[in-house]
Amino acid sequence: MKSFWPSICGLSLLITSSWLQADTLDEVKKRGFLKCGVSQGLAGFSSPDKAGQWRGIDVDLCRGVAAATLGDANKVKYTSLSAKERFTALQSGEIDLLSRNTSWTIVRDTSLAVDFPGVLYYDGQGFMAPKKLNVKTLKDLNGATVCVNLGTTTELNLADYFRSQKMTYKLVAFEKNDEVVAAYDAGRCDVMSSDQSGLYADRTRLKKPEDHVILPEIISKEPLGPAVRHGDNRWGDIVRWTLFAMIEAEELKITSANVDQQKANSNPAVRRLLGMEGDLGKNLGLKADWALQVVKQVGSYQEIFERNLGANTPLKIARGQNALWRDGGLQYSMPFR
Amino acid sequence: MAQAARKKTQGRGLLLQALALLIVVLILGLIIHNTVLNLEARGIASGFGFLSQPAGFDLAFHLLPYDETTTFGQLFIIALLNTLLVSAIGVVFASLLGLLVALARLSQNPLIRLLGTIYVETLRNIPLLLQLFFWYFAVLRNLPGPRESLEFFGVVYLNNRGLSIPFPMEPAAAFYIALALILGLIVGHYLRQAAVKKRVEAGRFPAWHLLPYAIPVIFPLLTLLLLGQRWQISWPELQGFNFSGGLQLIPEFVSLVAALSLYTAAFVAEIVRAGILSVQKGQMEASEALGLTRLDTMRLVILPQALRVILPPLTSQYLNLVKNSSLAAAIAFPDLVLVFSGTAINITGQAVEIMAMVMMVYLLLSLSISAAMNRYQSKTLHYLGQRS
Numbered sequence: 001m002k003s004f005w006p007s008i009c010g011l012s013l014l015i016t017s018s019w020l021q022a023d024t025l026d027e028v029k030k031r032g033f034l035k036c037g038v039s040q041g042l043a044g045f046s047s048p049d050k051a052g053q054w055r056g057i058d059v060d061l062c063r064g065v066a067a068a069t070l071g072d073a074n075k076v077k078y079t080s081l082s083a084k085e086r087f088t089a090l091q092s093g094e095i096d097l098l099s100r101n102t103s104w105t106i107v108r109d110t111s112l113a114v115d116f117p118g119v120l121y122y123d124g125q126g127f128m129a130p131k132k133l134n135v136k137t138l139k140d141l142n143g144a145t146v147c148v149n150l151g152t153t154t155e156l157n158l159a160d161y162f163r164s165q166k167m168t169y170k171l172v173a174f175e176k177n178d179e180v181v182a183a184y185d186a187g188r189c190d191v192m193s194s195d196q197s198g199l200y201a202d203r204t205r206l207k208k209p210e211d212h213v214i215l216p217e218i219i220s221k222e223p224l225g226p227a228v229r230h231g232d233n234r235w236g237d238i239v240r241w242t243l244f245a246m247i248e249a250e251e252l253k254i255t256s257a258n259v260d261q262q263k264a265n266s267n268p269a270v271r272r273l274l275g276m277e278g279d280l281g282k283n284l285g286l287k288a289d290w291a292l293q294v295v296k297q298v299g300s301y302q303e304i305f306e307r308n309l310g311a312n313t314p315l316k317i318a319r320g321q322n323a324l325w326r327d328g329g330l331q332y333s334m335p336f337r
Numbered sequence: 338m339a340q341a342a343r344k345k346t347q348g349r350g351l352l353l354q355a356l357a358l359l360i361v362v363l364i365l366g367l368i369i370h371n372t373v374l375n376l377e378a379r380g381i382a383s384g385f386g387f388l389s390q391p392a393g394f395d396l397a398f399h400l401l402p403y404d405e406t407t408t409f410g411q412l413f414i415i416a417l418l419n420t421l422l423v424s425a426i427g428v429v430f431a432s433l434l435g436l437l438v439a440l441a442r443l444s445q446n447p448l449i450r451l452l453g454t455i456y457v458e459t460l461r462n463i464p465l466l467l468q469l470f471f472w473y474f475a476v477l478r479n480l481p482g483p484r485e486s487l488e489f490f491g492v493v494y495l496n497n498r499g500l501s502i503p504f505p506m507e508p509a510a511a512f513y514i515a516l517a518l519i520l521g522l523i524v525g526h527y528l529r530q531a532a533v534k535k536r537v538e539a540g541r542f543p544a545w546h547l548l549p550y551a552i553p554v555i556f557p558l559l560t561l562l563l564l565g566q567r568w569q570i571s572w573p574e575l576q577g578f579n580f581s582g583g584l585q586l587i588p589e590f591v592s593l594v595a596a597l598s599l600y601t602a603a604f605v606a607e608i609v610r611a612g613i614l615s616v617q618k619g620q621m622e623a624s625e626a627l628g629l630t631r632l633d634t635m636r637l638v639i640l641p642q643a644l645r646v647i648l649p650p651l652t653s654q655y656l657n658l659v660k661n662s663s664l665a666a667a668i669a670f671p672d673l674v675l676v677f678s679g680t681a682i683n684i685t686g687q688a689v690e691i692m693a694m695v696m697m698v699y700l701l702l703s704l705s706i707s708a709a710m711n712r713y714q715s716k717t718l719h720y721l722g723q724r725s
Contacts, residue, residue: 083683084679088688108686111685111686113381150669150680150683155395156393156394170498171394172397172669173397174669175667175669175675179667183474186474186477186478187497
C-alpha cells in the first residue's frame with residue numbers, strides 16, 4: 001500500500017503530459033534516423049529483398065528524405081503497415097513519413113489530418129483476369145466475383161464503376177494482399193482488382209504468371225505519393241522538394257553517377273539545385289548540398305523508376321504517364337529558384 | 338466495544354472503496370479528455386456523424402437488404418448480424434460435437450476412445466488461425482470452378498464460389514419460419530415443464546401432454562400458411578460467371594463456421610468429460626440398479642450433476658468462440674471486425690469512434706452470454722439442490 005499514492009500520481013502525470021508533436025525535422029535530427037512507414041511487401045514499391053533490405057520506389061523516397069535531412073540515405077528505420085493501419089501510425093507519430101503507395105484523395109487530405117506533398121507515381125485501378133476466361137473489356141465482367149485488398153480506395157471505385165455501368169459483381173475483400181493473391185490463384189474469384197502497378201507486381205507471384213492478363217482499361221485515378229502529418233509545414237516542404245529534386249535532376253540530366261562532375265557545370269539551374277549558388281537549403285532548415293546528397297546517394301527520378309519498376313525488373317512497367325512533362329508524361333518539378 | 342471497532346473498520350473500508358472508485362473514474366476521465374484534446378490538436382474530425390453517411394462499398398454476405406444508399410449505421414448492424422450468425426451457429430455445433438467427442442472419449446470401446454483422443458489432441462494443439470487457413474485454402478483449391486460444379490440431384494451445387502442451395506425467393510420468409518421454429522421450441526419447453534409438473538402431482542398422462550412436442554412443428558407450418566404466395570422456392574442455375582437464384586453459402590462463411598466449431602468442440606469435449614468424471618461412480622451404479630437405460634442414466638442422472646462442473650468453463654469457451662469469430666478478417670468473411678474496424682475506419686478515418694463501438698459490441702456480447710449462462714446455472718443448481 002506504501003507505493004499506492006506515488007504510483008497513482010505518476011500514472012496521472014503520464015496521462016496528462018500531452019505529447020503534442022514537436023517539429024518533425026528537429027526530432028529526426030535529434031534521433032539520428034528517419035522513421036518511414038512502408039507496405040507489407042509490394043514488389044517495386046516497397047518489399048524486403050533476399051538480404052532483408054527494403055527496396056522499391058517508395059523506399060527510395062524515404063532514403064531521399066533521409067539523405068536530404070541527415071546526409072545519409074541509410075539512416076532509415078522502416079515500419080511495415082497494412083492499408084488500414086497506415087494513417088493511424090502517421091497521426092500518432094509512430095512514423096515521420098508514410099511512403100506506402102497511398103492515393104491522394106480529398107477525404108484523406110481534409111479529414112485525416114494528413115498532407116500529401118506530391119505524387120511519386122501516377123497510377124489507376126485495373127483488373128487482372130485468367131487468359132482462359134477470354135475477357136476482352138471491362139464490359140465482359142458483368143456478374144464477376146472480384147478479389148480485392150480491403151481498406152483501400154479499390155472497394156469504393158469498384159462499387160462506383162459497376163453501379164454506373166448497371167452491372168453486378170460479388171466482392172471478396174481480404175485484409176492482406178498475400179491472401180488476395182492466394183485466393184485469386186486458387187480460383188476463388190474471376191478477376192482481381194488493384195492499382196495497375198500492384199497487379200504487375202502481384203502477377204509475378206502467381207503459380208503461372210503467363211496465364212494471366214492485365215486488362216488495359218483503368219477505372220480510376222490513383223495518384224500515389226508520400227503523406228505527412230498535417231500542421232508541420234516545413235516537414236511537408238522537405239518531403240515535397242526532395243521528390244521535386246529527383247525530378248529536376250532528371251530534367252537536368254543529372255544522375256548519381258555524374259553528379260560530382262556536374263558540380264563544374266556552369267548552368268545556373270544545376271548550380272542552384274546542387275547548392276553551389278543561392279541558399280535553397282537554408283529555408284528548408286537543411287544543408288546547402290541537401291539535393292546533391294539526394295541525387296548522389298539515391299538517384300534521379302529516372303534512376304529510381306528504372307531501378308524498381310522499369311524494363312530491367314520483373315515488373316517491366318513502361319514510363320507511360322510517369323514520363324517527364326516534356327516527354328508527354330505528368331511528372332513535373334516546380335522551378336528551383 | 339468490539340462492535341464499535343468493527344463498525345469503524347467497515348467505515349474505513351467503504352471510504353477506501355469509494356476513493357478507489359473515484360480514482361478509477363478520474364483516470365478514465367483524464368484519458369478521454371486527453372484523447373479529445375489530442376484529436377482536436379491534430380485536426381482530426383471526430384464524432385458519430387459518419388454513421389448517417391452512405392458507405393458506398395459492397396459486402397459479400399449480408400442478411401438484410403443492402404444497396405448503394407446503405408449508411409455506415411446500417412452497415413454496422415449488418416456486419417454485427419454476420420458476427421452473431423457465425424457465433425450462434427458455431428456455439429450450437431461446437432456444443433453438440435463437443436458432447437459427442439466427450440462421450441467417445443468415455444466409451445468402453447478402445448477404438449472410439451482412441452479416435453476421440455486423436456480429435457481432441459490434434460485440434461486443441463494447432464492454432465486456430467492455421468486451421469482457418471487450412472479449411473479455407475486447402476478445401477477451396479480442390480474444388481472445381483463454377484462451370485464444372487459438383488452437382489447433387491440437380492438442386493445443390495458445390496464449387497469454389499460456394500455452396501448453392503434452393504431457398505425461398507424472399508429471405509424474409511425464411512427468417513419468419515426460423516423465428517416460428519425458435520418460438521415453438523421455447524413455448525414447447527415451458528409447456529412441457531408445466532405438463533411434467535402436473536404429471537408428477539396427478540400421476541396421470543392426459544393426451545394434451547403430447548402438445549409440447551407438436552408445437553415446434555405446428556408453429557412453422559402455420560407461418561407457412563400465413564405467408565402463402567410469398568413462400569416461393571428459387572432454384573440455383575448457372576448464368577454467365579456464376580450461379581444465380583437460391584442461396585449461396587460463400588466459402589468464407591462455411592470455412593469460418595467449420596474452423597470455429599471444430600476447434601472449440603475439442604475444448605468443450607474436455608470440459609464435458611471432466612464434468613462427467615466428476616460425478617461419483619455410485620450415481621451410475623445406483624441408476625443402473627434402478628433399471629434405467631444407459632441413455633436415461635446419462636440424461637437424467639449424470640449430466641444434470643455434471644453441469645455444476647461443466648457450465649463455468651463452458652461459458653468461457655462460448656465467449657472465446659464469439660471473440661475468435663473476429664479472425665474472419667483473415668479469410669475475407671465480412672464480419673464486424675473486417676467491415677467496420679477494417680474498411681469503415683479507412684473510408685471515414687474515425688478510428689477512435691469505430692474502435693469504441695466495436696469494443697462495446699464484444700463487451701456487451703460477452704456480458705450477455707455470461708449473464709445467460711449464470712442464470713441457467715443458478716436455476717439448474719437450485720433444481721438439483723431441491724432434489725438432493
